[in-house]
Amino acid sequence: MSEESVTVHDALGGTAFFLRLADRFYERVRDDAVLLPLYPEPGDLPAASRRLGLFLAQYWGGPQTYNEERGQPMLRARHNPYVIGALERDHWLVCMLSAVNELVADDDIRTQMTEYFAKAAEHLRNDQPLRLVKP
Numbered sequence: 001m002s003e004e005s006v007t008v009h010d011a012l013g014g015t016a017f018f019l020r021l022a023d024r025f026y027e028r029v030r031d032d033a034v035l036l037p038l039y040p041e042p043g044d045l046p047a048a049s050r051r052l053g054l055f056l057a058q059y060w061g062g063p064q065t066y067n068e069e070r071g072q073p074m075l076r077a078r079h080n081p082y083v084i085g086a087l088e089r090d091h092w093l094v095c096m097l098s099a100v101n102e103l104v105a106d107d108d109i110r111t112q113m114t115e116y117f118a119k120a121a122e123h124l125r126n127d128q129p130l131r132l133v134k135p
């Protein structure tokens with residue numbers, strides 16, 4: 001058997017898949033009373049959707065288009081303007097996992113994505129100060 005493995009990006013059909021996933025996610029954000037107010041410009045949701053889709057395509061092994069357009073992701077820093085507590089994290093996850101469950105048929109990939117999103121959303125929680133040293 002070959003050692004080479006197909007990226008999740010390729011297995012799901014390429015960047016178009018991640019753009020569609022982000023669109024499905026943002027359709028849910030539009031109806032979410034906790035998440036929608038976080039977005040400064042509701043008219044800008046299509047642009048936000050493209051940024052998320054390109055980031056995810058890149059993260060899962062696709063082209064570096066996100067970095068070319070936006071620079072290094074630095075996601076924690078980019079989320080600083082928004083207060084993300086457990087409630088926001090959970091609403092974000094419900095919207096994303098419902099989009100994943102709708103679009104991803106492969107059980108193994110669905111599990112990988114679920115684990116990634118759960119960890120990443122918790123990592124972006126910023127409602128408590130980070131303690132780098134013991135008090």
Ligand code: HEM
Nearest residue numbers: 038048051052055070078082084088089092117120121124
């Ligand atoms: C797995 C977790 C997450 C990932 C991978 C993610 C990814 C991203 C990316 C790639 C951007 C665009 C950054 C840029 O290029 O400017 C973004 C923006 C944003 N995110 Fe997240 N995010 C996550 C979780 C969250 C959570 C939990 C919230 C709050 C509930 C949140 C709220 C926002 C908002 C309000 C924006 C600004 C919209 C925009 O203009 O792009 N995100 N996120």
